[in-house]
Structure formats: C-alpha cells, structure tokens
Amino acid sequence: MKPKVATVWLGGCSGCHMSFLDLDERLIELAEKMELVFSPIADIKEFPRDVDVTLVEGAVANVEHEEFAHIIRRNSRSVVSFGDCAVTGNVTAMRNAIDTEDVLHRSYVELADINPRIPREYPTIAELMPQARPLHEFITVDAYIHGCPPTAEQIWSAVSELLQGRMPALSHVYLRYG
C-alpha cells in the first residue's frame, strides 16, 4: 500500500502548494510512491479517513478553518505545518493588530460604490476569526516545514522522510523564515 497523502490550504496564498509543484519532474516519481487522496489540486471533496500524512498550508483565519483543522487531526496519522503561515501566522496574521470590522470596512464599504456593506451571509461564506493564528494553537502538529514558501528542496527532503514513516527533523539548513 502506498502512503496516503493529503494537502490542505487554509488562510494563505497557495505559494507553498506552488512550491510543492516546483518539485517538477520529481512529481512523476512521487506519483509512484504515494497516493494523493485530498488536495486543492485534486477532486475529492470529503476529507478521507486514514490519511497517513497531511500537509497544511495557511493560518487558521476563519471558523471553517478551525472546524476543518479538527477534521484533519482526527483523520491523519501525521499533521505537518507546511510553510510560515501555518507555522507562525505570517502574512495572513498581518491584520491581527486591527479590528476585524475595520479591515472588512475598508474593502467592502470604502472601496465599493454599489451595495457598500460587509458580506455576512454565514455560513455560505465563513465568518472571520478576530485574529489569524498558527495551526498548532488549535491542534497537535507533528512536524514543521518553514519558509515563505519552503523551497522545493526543503519539501522534497521533508516528504521523503515522511513517506518512510519518519518525522523530518528541524535541520538548521532549512530552519529559516521568509
């Protein structure tokens, strides 16, 4: 049985997923070594049970992210904070010092000329949390991959370890932010 891998994208820019795609031809090799069971670049809509490794990009920024974080934890043997937004909150957390209403007001009231108002059709859209926070504040995280985004080399090194059932160590070579 090939290890089952999921990748998830919470509050972030998708740069970590793009860096994953920067594995280039190594993706072809990976296709033989793992099964991608859930990902923004794949079509399964329900997070599966029994996932071996889940890489989570992005901070926890709204109520759906928080719910989803718990689903991920329940169904994954290992959860990895994938990139600086998951690890620290990073750019997604730059709004944290400002009142959420003021942040929303700028975009949807000041910068709109028709129907200026803050979108609030919950839960069709997700309500923002007052602050975007790192993943480990909500669930237990087993490993961290730093970087904004992590380089393809970092990802290759970490994923190679994970696929063999080992936790990637925080090597000083890869312990950098930004």
Added chain:
Amino acid sequence: MSASTITISPVTRIEGHAKITIQVDAKGLVKDARFHVNEFRGFEKFCEGRLMWEMGGITSRICGICPTSHLITSAKAGDAILAVAVPQTAQKLRRLITLAQWIQSHALSFFHLSSPDFLLGWDADPATRNIFGLVAHDKEFARRGIRLRKFGQEIIEVLGSRRIHTPWAVAGGVREPFDPAQKQHLLGWIPEAKETAVIALDALKKIHLKLQGDIPNFGNFRSLFVGLVADDGALEYYDGALRIMDGAGNIIADKIDPTRYHEYFGEATEDWSYLKFPYYRPFGYPKGMYRVGPLARVNICDYIDTPMAEAERKLFKAIAGDAGAVNNSFYFHYARLIEILFAVEKVEALLNDPDILGTNVRAKASINQPRGVGACEAPRGTLFHEYEVNSDGILEKVNLVIATAQNNLAMNRTVRQLAMQYLDGTKVTEGILNRIEAGIRCFDPCLSCSTHAIGAMALHLQVVDEEHRLLWDVRR
C-alpha cells in the same frame, strides 16, 4: 419534491477555494446558481502604515501563483510615486519576468488543472482527475506540462534568485541585472517550450471536436472585454493603454490611461461572497459585466507581434465569424495556449536582445508624488495597484483591483448557464457537477489573489420529495 439547494464545495482544481450553490425549485428546475468566494485577508487595510518599499514583498504574498505580477505592478506604482524614468534594461527585464509568469501560470492552468477533465473525461473517477492521474494516463504529456511550467519558473529564478515571492523588482527598476552566463541555458529551453505549446494546441483542437455537445454551454454570452493593448494595437502584457470592446467586437473605448481606471470601473459588494463585483461604470451594475484575461486580450488586440502566435490568433478570430468577438468562455483555454506560444516566442526575442545585458537597472529618487497607480496584464487579466503615500513614503491608502474579481459577474453567469443546461430536475451526477466546476476552470480564477477561500464541507447532495423519499443522492 421540495425546493432545495445543491452545494459544490470546495470547487477544486482552481487556484483557490470556493463554493457553488444551485437553487432548485419544487419542480426540480434551477432557479439560480451562485459562485461564492469564502475568505478574506485584508491587504487593503493592513498595508496602511507600511513603507511603500515593502509593498513588492508584501503584495507578492497575495498570491503564490502570480506573485511576480503583483511584484511588477507594485514596482510600477512605485515608479509613479518616485516619478522616475525606469532604465530601458530594467524595463525589458521586467517584461521578461512578466512573460515567464504567463508561461508558468498558463501551463499550470492547462496541464495541471484543466487537462485531467479533457484527457481523462468529465465523468472519470474523481480520485484520478488530477495531475497524478494524468501522469498515470499519459506520462509524456504530463511531463511536458510539468517542464513547461518549470521553464517559466526557471526564468523567474534566474532573474529574481527564487521562484516564488522574489523581491527583485523595485520602484525605479530592478535590484539585479541579468547574469549573461544564463542566456544560453535559457535559450536552450526554447525549442522544447515551443514544441510543447504546439502539442497543447493540437490536443485542445482534438478536445474541441470531442466536446462539441458541451462547448455551447460553457459561459456562452456577450459581455464587454477589457485589457491593455500596445500603442499600435498589438497584444500587450506589461504596459500600454486600456481598450474596451463589446460582445459584437466593437471598440467602445480606447487608449485609456490605466491610471484613470476608477473613472471607468466601479466595484459592487454582495452579501454572499468575499469577492467583489467590478463593473464598467457607463453601463451600470450588473449590466456593465466584463471579462478580462486571455479571452479578452486575444479578442481586443489588432495583432500579435510574433509569427506563430499571430497565425493562431487568426484561427481564433475565425471562430468569432460574423459575431465580431469570441464570446464563449470555453475559448479562454484556446486564448491561454496562444498566449503561451506568444510568451515563448517573445522570451526568445528578449533573450537575444543585447539591451537586457545592460547594468544600469535602477533609477533612484525619493518620494516625488503623493499617489501612484501601477497596471499590468497578469495571467488572468488587468491588475491595478494604487498607493497614496505621505512625504516619507508611508502608505496612507491602498487599493488593489485584481484580475479574477473582474471576471466575477461573468463567472456567476457561467455557473448559472451550466446549471440550467445540465440540471433538469430528474438527474444529477458527479460528472454533471464536474462540468459546472469546469465552467469556472475556464476562467482559471486565482482566488488567493482576490481574497482566497476554503470550503471544508464535502459535497453531499440529497433531494427529497414531499414525503421525504430520497430522489437524488450524490456524494463525493
């Protein structure tokens, strides 16, 4: 049967997360369908108080797919605030990185995200409809797509020292000149990249024949088209002036200075989406619906100044026939591949241009203007950054008008058209729902740019009749 709502969540294989809801009445007829974008990060507010010089680094983090487009647009807004003339070498190098961004982003859209629908089929097992499924189905085709994206990313890395979130372009120019040692290496890619673009075009033409039954429903309606064109009407990606064309192919406004964008375009808000709805002011909301991106650009330009892409553009124009403009959103895919070919040809020309080897790449000045607007053609359409600064260069106001948002009205219209066409009240299958999602994929929306979202709920649809008997049950 009772009225109900079908939810597709998350919409997958797009660059971002979104939901589609489809309202079905008691007779099972589709009343409405909406495309919802579900998250918000607040750049327009939290950038206030930052230094103008930081904006390239911050705004590239809006989006991991087109960070380079944000970087360049931010640098252009900075050029206006410094009121400097950017050295010619820097202008050409910025053009080079913008083309690289088109190549990698368009390759991602076609090969990694959309081609699984075309080559594996709408109704293929959802577990295989992705890039890994494509590898298993046709390794050579997948490898070509992966390598074409790699080519774009390598140009970005050569210029900017990293592939994603490079801070290389700055107000007044770029940080580092081009390393001449890399010229032959990059030129070595050109034959393969051209060949891959041609193979992709051939594949799309075969797909086009195969999908004749579906294509008429893929967001087929008249709208305005908006984008930048060069002074002589050529396809443009870095500079130029705005042109607006109607769905009959008439140019209704031309040579508009992009710094005056808000005189022409307004933005509406709806309660049910974090993605705003830009519209063309003279036509009002929502009549002022317009499309941007590859379909718009190839429609509005008078010609393309590279031979292979120009030959394809003529074939593209023939599709419009008497209609004047190509109005079917399916042809976003065609226009995107034409633009890959153009970008590869143009990269070749720029690499052979001795001007790119200059070392004067940055004009320095302090703050000379209180306001600056940058505009450029990102892969998905025209991107605007507007900054207001104080005399120290600290930002007081920021407005970002993102390409994907400008397609919002048209994406909603497309979803509605597909839902009404395929859902007739008697059946709903996974393959049908995938076709509706594929309508969105034509636009290649980059929702991380616009706001970015996730929908964590699975798709599970049950429609029951008045006696609560199960009529439909679809799950994935």
